[in-house]
Amino acid sequence: MATQTATAPKSPYDRIGGMPTLRRITDRFYDLMETEPAYAELRAMHAADLAPMRTSLPLFLAGWSGGPREWWEANPGKCMVSLHGPFAINRETAGQWAEAMRRAIADAAIADHEIAAALADTLSQMALGMAKG
Ligand code: HEM
Numbered sequence: 001m002a003t004q005t006a007t008a009p010k011s012p013y014d015r016i017g018g019m020p021t022l023r024r025i026t027d028r029f030y031d032l033m034e035t036e037p038a039y040a041e042l043r044a045m046h047a048a049d050l051a052p053m054r055t056s057l058p059l060f061l062a063g064w065s066g067g068p069r070e071w072w073e074a075n076p077g078k079c080m081v082s083l084h085g086p087f088a089i090n091r092e093t094a095g096q097w098a099e100a101m102r103r104a105i106a107d108a109a110i111a112d113h114e115i116a117a118a119l120a121d122t123l124s125q126m127a128l129g130m131a132k133g
Contacts, residue, residue: 011065013066015112016065016110017112018062018067019058021110022058022061023058025104025105025108026061026104027054028103028104028107028108029104030050032104033046034050038096039096041092041096042096042097045089056071088132089130089131090131091128091131093131095131097127098128105119
């Protein structure tokens with residue numbers, strides 16, 4: 001049986017702090033979305049009940065960052081980008097998503113500052129790239 005060496009690179013998922021940190025980030029993200037008037041437009045695009053998203057987004061981010069792939073197993077063939085096709089995402093709402101996520105990541109105080117910055121930058125770019133106008 002293969003044993004992991006001490007030098008094996010850690011996945012981004014592990015460097016972030018795994019599921020507990022991803023849950024902290026996404027709960028803070030949806031708390032900000034629910035309470036900050038600056039994100040009202042983004043909030044209005046979502047369902048009244050954000051509980052399913054509070055479950056789904058951390059599971060998506062887990063698999064995406066190299067951790068457990070539960071979201072993919074539960075959603076075979078589902079594409080995160082395509083599922084946003086029906087939403088009228090513009091520069092403003094994409095910017096709100098990116099800013100709320102950046103704040104949520106900062107508030108999670110991830111010890112590994114390099115991975116925290118990479119996570120914030122990558123998710124911001126993904127969100128801004130999803131704007132259709
Ligand atoms: C660009 C700005 C974005 C907007 C406006 C947006 C909006 C939405 C909306 C309205 C939903 C449906 C959920 C509901 O109705 O409550 C959703 C679902 C989802 N979004 Fe986004 N989103 C954005 C960016 C992103 C990004 C960058 C990611 C991933 C990094 C992401 C991941 C997801 C996931 C995983 C789901 C749920 C999929 C599922 O499990 O069914 N979204 N999004």
